[in-house]
Amino acid sequence: MAVDFQRQIPASFERVQRSEYGYNAKQVDQFLQRARVSLETPNAAVHAIGSADVRSVSFDPVKGGYSASVVDAALDRLEDAFARRERDELIASSGEEAWLRDIGQLSGILRGRLHRPDGERFRRPSKKKIRSYNTVDVDNLCRDLIGYLEEDKPLSVDNVRRAVFRPAVGHDGYEENQVDAFLDRVVELMAAID
Structure with a gap:
């Protein structure tokens, strides 16, 4: 191509x-x-x-x-x-079956985290004054992702790429690095599917 x-x-x-x-x-x-x-x-x-x-x-x-x-x-x-x-x-x-298998494995890994309860999807920072992401904002995007992956609700990969979360401090939020790494994998999956 x-x-x-x-x-x-x-x-x-x-x-x-x-x-x-x-x-x-x-x-x-x-x-x-x-x-x-x-x-x-x-x-x-x-x-x-x-x-x-x-x-x-x-x-x-x-x-x-x-x-x-x-x-x-x-x-x-x-x-x-x-x-x-x-x-x-x-x-x-490797054939379409191999591609579907890879997509299915990645999707399964991501869904495991997405189905955790609100407020428990990602680690909390280990130090009090470390910047983190607002848990409500991140959890809202996670619910949108469940709708995309399981209910065929529309969601653009650009919505995930450009997601912005309000800042939080320390234990009041999710650890930024873990959320960012997870969203990188989501973008990888969405780009491969779309």
Whole structure:
């Protein structure tokens, strides 16, 4: 399956004003060049990139850099393109049954956590003043995810990618790292399904 990189990523991004912070343009451009090679000619890629790499990439903030929201939107499209290719490659090499089995295993793992009671889905921070996510906000998204996975209720992968939770402090919230890692797996599953 050939992927048109230009349809996924524009040649350049708009920049924020010189006094505002945006993404380091050089870092963005270098990453996207590596992504282009990995997507268009994967056998020529020295350091292959996949959907998980796109999902986890981060760039230093610099004054006058690329607009974060514009770059993030392009990265979302790029992640989806990699996820589709990875799904197609798995189906081509191992068959649709293998893909369905992988999706089912990941879905089962995620559902196990989603079906925990409200307020008990994730760890609480071990220290009192550590920042955490508001449990009600996270639990609301988890209920939406149950509806998506089990009741065919509509939910966009972008809703999960862009989820914002009110901050909490210490034991009043869920540990940010654990919630973020879980949501990364949810995005992985949704990108593979959609």
